[in-house]
Amino acid sequence: MTILHVSAVSNWGGGEHHIENLCSELALTNPEVKNIVFCVKNGAFHQRLKSTSINYIAAPLAIKIDFRFALQLAKLCKKNQIDLIHIHDTTAIQLAIIADKFYKLPPFIFSKKTSFEIKQRKKTLYKYNYLKIKKILCVSEATKSVSEKAITDHSKLLTIYHGTNLRTKSSETSFLLREKFNIENHKLIIGNIANHIRAKHLDTFIDVADRIINKEKNTNFFFVQIGTFTERTQAFIDRINALNLSNHVKFLGYTPNASNFIPQFDISLMTSQSEGIPQFIYESMYHKTPVVSTNVGGIPEIIQHENNGLLTEPYDDKTLTEYIFKIAEDSNLKTQFVNQAYKTLINTFTTTQMAQKTLEVYQNVLEESLN
Template sequence: MTILHVSAVRGWGGGENHIESLCHELKESNPEIVNIVLCVKGDLFNERLLKTDIITESAPLVTNLDLRYIFKIISVCKKYKVDIIHLHDSTAMTLSIIADKFYNLPPFIFSKKTSFPIRKKKSTLFKYNHPKIKKIICVSNESKKVTEEAIVDLSKLTTVYQGTSLLNKSSETPFTLREKFSISTSKKIIGTIGNHVDAKNLEVFIETANIIINIKKRTDFIFVQIGIFTERTEELLKRVKELNLENDILFLGYTPNASNFIPQFDAFLLTSEIEGMPEVLFESFYHKKPVVSTNVGGIPEIIENGVNGFLTAPKDAKALAEKLIYLFENQDLISKFVDISYKKLIEKFTGSKMAQNTLKEYKKLLNLT
């Protein structure tokens, strides 16, 4: 079986990490499965893949309809005799559907990794209901529920929870946060990982810090944010300066193997407004760090409020701040939360389980089961 994974995302994020983990896990458990990744030439994901043993092909993608990328899909399918094309984002879907007009491509599987509703635009609905797409794999039941509103044939939809690979876990980092930034051991490091995009709502991350530090007058907290800077970064930094929080919030930008820093956090704070199934939470489970998060997307499917973490409504910085303070004033909760979360991870949310459940869908499509 030969699978072509198509990614048209520029940059690096959870979706790209998912592709990398899936390929590594399948190679470990099922070496007879050939995985090829087609990505944007010269981009961050391409650079990362070239340092791995994953078969990597690339093509330029200057616009979302770049013909060079479209014809690369065709040439890769011919070169490797691809059995299934696994699409990992909506642009990859568009490019592959166009490529299919020029050459009869193998069947498609699409991974729906967010809980964004599918737009009811005619061209968008046509794309998502294209007959070449035989299966839509959703990363959570919430993502599946949202996707159902736009899909005609609901039998195409299934849920395969994203998972974190246990093959490559590490806490090795180029520096330690406390040493590099002279953070006192008396301060709790509240960390988050995510690119500077709307969905992550880092404005709420800043406001949560503001409530704890400027309003509650707590001097025992410091906030660390890791993720790719974007056009939103300038406004975020401006807001930090306005609130006089330059010494209390550290923005590290893109950092390779960012999850390796999680063991240095005292808690993980997620302020997202929209999510699918963020892998950073599974990383936090693995490294036994407590989580305070908004209750969006598939997050309530893995965190039960007050049982293995704290959840609040989105955009509610006051509630997030209160939960963080309460967590560290009730230390016994931390060990309870992390123990339950770690057990959940091992039982349900490993990369190995994700890969095997995805492989089942590949086999169903090829009538191998």
């Protein structure tokens, strides 16, 4: 079979990482499946794909609904005899529907990778319930539950956890955090990896630093945040400066192979207000770095509170701070969390498992389309 993966996202994030992992895994385990990625020309994802062995085709996307992109999508399907289109974001759904109106395209599968509720608008509901979409692959049970409110045919909804790629793990970095920022050995590094988008709520990350450094007067912690800067970034920097935290909090921006830095973190701190399941948590579990996180989206499905990590409600910087202290002061608890988290990850949340479950969906959809 030949699968066309459509991404209308120009940046690089967890969703694009999922496409890369899925295509890479299937190339190893099922080389009879041909995967082609159709992406935005000159975007970060396009640049990333250039360094891989994944087949890809890039096209311009100047505006959200660019008819050139839709036309190119239709041509690709015909030229490459595409059997199934795997859509990976909401803009790509719209573009695929437009193309399907003018050209008869093969069946669609859509991956819903966030826990955002689907808006109850006529056009939005039409898009998500489009007849060509045969299955909707949800990143978590939480995402599936949210989607049920808008999807008419609940049998289309399936949960397939994305997982982590065990073959690509490394702790090699171009610099060491402690050396670069002159962090003394007695200080614990609290790390976060997330692009600067609303869902990640990095204001809470700053709130925790403020509480520990300024309110608790505890300077034995250093905060490192890695992720692509956006229009929100300057406000974060301004807050850090206003709170006199510039010597205690560093925002590195986009950093290649960011997850390789996780072994240098003493604690991984996730402060999201909305999530699917972040790769950052999977990677922390692999590298045996304890996780303190908000309990949003699918996170409670992989981090069980007080079993393999600690969870609290979103925006609760006070409890997040208490949990950081709790892990910092109890080495036995830290050991328990990281060992149990690693075991959970290996048993359940790998890209090998994800790829095989996704392939099974592909096969079922194609079989049904022939009947």
